[in-house]
Amino acid sequence: MKLTRIVSVVLPLVALMILIGGCKKSPQDQAAPQAPQAAKEVIKLSYSVFFPPTHIQCITAQSWADEIKARTNGEVEITIYPAGTLTAAPVCYEGVVNGISDIGMSCFAYTRGRFPLLEGLDLPLGYPNGMVATKVATQIAKEFNPAEISDVKLLYIHAHGPGVLATKKPVASLDDLKGLKVRATGLSSKIVTNLGATPVAMSQPETYEALQKGVVEATLCPMETLKGWKQGEVIESVTNTSAIGYTTAMFVVMNQNSWGKLSAAQQEIVTQVSDEWVAKHGAAWDQADVEGREFITGLGHKVVELSPEQQKLWAEKVNPIMAEYVAAATEKSLPGDEVLKRLQALIVEYSQEK
DSSP states (O other), X not given: OHHHHHHHHHHHHHHHHHHHHHHSOOTTTSOOOOOOOOOOOOEEEEEEXXXXXXXXXXXXXXXXXXXXXXXXXXXXXXXXXXXXXXXXXXXXXXXXXTTSSSEEEEEGGXXXXXXXXXXXXXXXXXXXXXXXXXXXHHHHHHHHOOGGGTTEEEEEEEEOSOEEEEESSOOOSHHHHTTOEEEOOTXXXXXXXXXXXXXXXXXXXXXXXXXXXXXXXXXXXXXXXXXXXXXXXXXXXXXEOGGGOOOXXXXXXXXXXXXXXXXXXXXXXXXXXXXXXXXXXXXXXXXXXXXXXXXXXXXXXEXXXXXXXXXXXXXXXXXXXXXXXHHHHHHTTOOHXXXXXXXXXXXXXXXXXX
C-alpha cells in the first residue's frame, strides 16, 4: 500500500522534470545576443543664404538641402541660415573660404573686383529670362574654371531674369535718368553710369529702407525683387529695360575642407543634386518674375515700355561696357574675349531650348 502511494507521487514529479528538461534549449540552440549597431555618423553643414526665408530662392535652397539629406539617408544634414544671419551678403563668399559657414549663397557682384572674369556673367547681353541666365552662368564657370574661385568648391550658379528699372517717378527716356540716384551693384553700376544716372552700391537687404527714405530714387533689379523683397511697396513705376537685359549671377559654393569631409559617394550625390537644381533655380526665377509683375500691377503701379528709339539709344549707351570688360580682363591676362563670345553663343543656344 505504501509503495503504491510513493509511486503515485514520484512518477508525476519525474514526468514534470523530464518535460521541463525537454523545454530547455541547448547552448547551440540559443540565439547569440545581437551586437548593438553603431550609431550612424551624420555630417552637419551650415548654409548661409542672403535671401529671406520666404523668398523663392531660399525655399529652393532648402529643397536642395532636403534632397541631399534624403539621398544620403540622413548622413548629410544641411541647416539653412537665411537673411544673412550667419554671414552678411557682401562677406558670404569669404565666410565660406574661412569656414564661418560650410556653404554659402550670395552675389559675385557684391564684392566688385574680386571676380574679374566672372563679372562678365552680369553684362547687359540681352538675357531673355532666368532659366537661360542660370544655365549660361553655370556653364561658363564650369568651362573656364577661373582661378578666382579656386579657394572654394563651386556647386552651381543661378541668375535672375532681365533687370528692370523700378523708380519713385516714371522714367521713359534717357533724359528722365539724368542725375537719378539708382541702387546698383557690380557691373549694373556701370550700366547706370553709362545711362547718365548715379549708381549707389548696396545689397538687396538694404534697398527697401533706402528707397523708403529716399536715399536712392530707383533700383535696377529683376522683376521678382519687387515682390520677393517687397520693394514694389516703396516705388511707383517700373521701366521695362529688357532691351539691355543684364543679370546678377549668384554663387552656391562650399568650403574646401567641408567638401573633403564628405565620402566619394556623398560628394557624387551633392554634385548630382546640384546639377539638377540649376534648372529648378532657373524655373524659380522665371516664376518669381511673373509673380513680381502681378504684385506691382496689383498695387496699381505703371509699367513703362520704352519706345523703339529709346531702346536703341539705351543699347548704344551700354555697348562700351562689353569692350571695357574685355580690355580689363585682358590686362589681367584673363580670357575676357573668349568668355564674352561664349556668353553670347550660349544665350542663343539656351534660348532656343524648349
